[in-house]
Amino acid sequence: MYRLSRRTAILAAGASMFTLVACDTGPDESESEDLDGNRAGAMADYKVGTQFKATEALSFSILYNNHPSYALKDDWLFWSELTKRTNVKLEPVAVPLSDYEQKRSLLIGAGDAPFIIPKTYHPAENAFVSSGAILPVSEYIDLMPNLKDKIAKWNLKPEMDSLRQQDNNFYLLPGLHEKPWQDYSIAVRTDVLKQLNLETPKTWDDVYTMLKAMKAANPSSYPFSDRFSKPTPGGNLINIVTASWGSFGGWNYQHAKFNDSTKKFEYTGATDAYKQALEYLHKLVAEGLLDPESFTQSDDQARQKLANGKSFVISSNAQTLVNDYRNDLAKTIPSATIAKIPLPIGPAGEINPASRTENGVMISKKARESKNFVAMMQFIDWLYYSDAGQEFAKWGVEGTTFTKDGSGKRSLAPDVNVIGLNPKGTKHLQKDFGFYNGVFAYGGPPELVNGFFSAEEQEVQKQQANRKPVAVQPPAPFTDEEREQATLWETPLKDHVTQMTLKFILGQRPLSEWNAYVAELKAKNSDQYINLVNKAYDRFKKANG
Structure with a gap:
């Protein structure tokens, strides 16, 4: 495993990393000594608000998630303008979206990963921690003043703490939102x-x-025939319904749910809240209100049913509403109108279940030995966390892809289109310029995140923004030995939860057998798993307060 620095040893003994967050944004003395040989190309006076520009031409390798909707092009303005502003050339190792996670694992395992590894969703980084293949990036947060500034300014300590491992470090630099942003809900035929x-x-x-x-x-x-069920059956629907009942499911299934009353973790798939969410969905299926094929059909099949007037309700986000449903209905039922509604409220109350962190960046261990390591961390800080870098990654170049009015409000240039916002535009922000790219553009304050939303979607977000954010679960990091044991339990447990969830919803197994199902989970070590989680939680809390 990567050797612990003096700072990590101190942290593991119980000191809090985030005493640093509130301090000055420059590197501390010990870090300056540790990194004396790794500062080639770095700026000596880099701080919040500074345009990062390497003092010599640099290049860094980056794993690139090649999205089929805007396939990689070498002549994108994004690449040339990025080099112009930062004196850094990125060398993408392109991997198809469909193979990204598998290829990432193979490259990291073989020691061949690029320096910068973005598009990683927590807790995927856990698999690479014990081998020492990725850096404990929290040790180098002093090199990232914009990241530190946003953590402090937006009170993101709980979210960052939730990423910590047993050694008290985190190994992922996540995308950060000032406010939680709930994109997925359901769309409804408003003419009906x-x-x-x-x-x-x-x-x-x-x-x-x-x-x-x-x-x-x-x-x-x-009336309701749904999509987003491949590869996770009921991925979005079960997710948003369980969230509204105060639980986790579908895309966001997590084995452990913290109980604020008992101050203990419980096995999610065995809780009353999870059961009640399934009872609701079963009622919809049993009464013929929800298409049972919703959990197995393709997105295209679900869209076709909506377009042909065989259904009137479907899962949606801001983009699918505009790009899919309205275009589909315009061809088949021109008089139809459809809108995405704010996430419906359930027994958990008026909550916003969205996280303020999202996918992020891992750093290969090899990067730490580079003479340009400090410059690379400054570059990542500018691109992913500075106001200017976030604007650049999303909107592009002022005067070419967007304009600003006197108040600072951004608008797409007249000849540029994205998400159907400027349908007469002959150029596409993503396909032709490389901006608004999921590898680089995420997070930020609401005005940036919502920048491409229509007035209609802005209103939906406004309503949801007034809801109470869901509390972040406390850290419960496993030791290497515990992680190995937990991994052996997690797959059979999740497989059983997934299978039985569908059987309960579809009526293939009566909910009167719930207790028998819970006993089956216990036979698959759910109690032992939760005991392990609570042991890890108690240990971390004792060490860190």
Whole structure:
């Protein structure tokens, strides 16, 4: 494993890393000594608000998630302008989106990973910690003044603490949001609501009432036929419904859920909240309101049913509403109207379940030995965490891809389009210029995150922004030995939860057998797993307060 520095040893003994966050943004004395041979090309006076520009021409390798919607081009303005501003050339190692996670694991395992490894979703980094293949990036946070500034200014200590491992370090530099941003919800045919004299549903009970009315008016239909079920069955729907009941499911299934009352973790798939969410979904299926094929069909099949008027409700985010559903309906039912509604409210109350962190960047261990290591960390800090870098990655070059008015409000240039916002534009921000690229553009304050949203989506976000953010789960990091044991338990447990979740929802197994199902989880070591989590939680809390 990567050798612990003096600072890590101190932290592991119980000192908090985030006493540093509130301090000055320059490197401390010990770090200056440690990195004397790694400062080639670095700026001596780099700080918040400084445009990073390497003092000599540099190049860094980066693992590149090649998205099919905007395939990599060498002549993108993004590349040339990035080099112009920073004196850094990125050398992408392109991997198809479909193979990204597998290829990333192979490269890291073989010691061949590029220096910069973005598009990593926590806790994927856990798999690479014990081998020492990736850096404990928290040891070098002093090199990243913009990151430190945003953590302090936006009160992100709980989110960063949740990434910590047993050695008290975190190994992922996550995307940071000032405010939680809940993108996924459901889209509803608003012309059908009008025909039936129904209000836009605000709660999941309202959704049930709406679906009942739609079913009564269209007895042969399934009013709700869903998508986003491959590769995770019910990925979005189970996610947003369980979140509204105060649990985790679907895309966001997590084995352990912290109980604020008992101050202990519980096995998520065995909790009452999880059961109640499944009872709600089962009711929709049993009464013919939710298409049972929702959990197995392709996105195209779900879209076709909506376009042909066989369904009226479907999972959605801001982009799919505009790019998919409205375009589909314009061809088949031109008079139809459809809108994404704010996430319906459930028993957990008016909450915003979205996290303020998202996918982030790992750093290869090899990068630490580079003479340009400090410059690389400054470069990453500028691109991913500075106001100027975030604007550049998302919007591009002022005067070419976007403009600003006197108040600082950004607008796409007249000939540039993205997400259907400027349909007459002949150039595409992502495909033709390389900006708004998921490898580089994420996080930021609401005005940046919401910048490409329509007025309609802005209103949805405004309503959700007033809701209470969900508390971040406390850290419970495993030792290497515990992680090895937990990994052996997690796969069979998750497989069983997934299979039984679908059986309960579809009525293939009665919910009266819930206790038997919980006993099956216990036979697959759910109790031992949670005991391990609570042991790790207690240990970390004792060491760190």
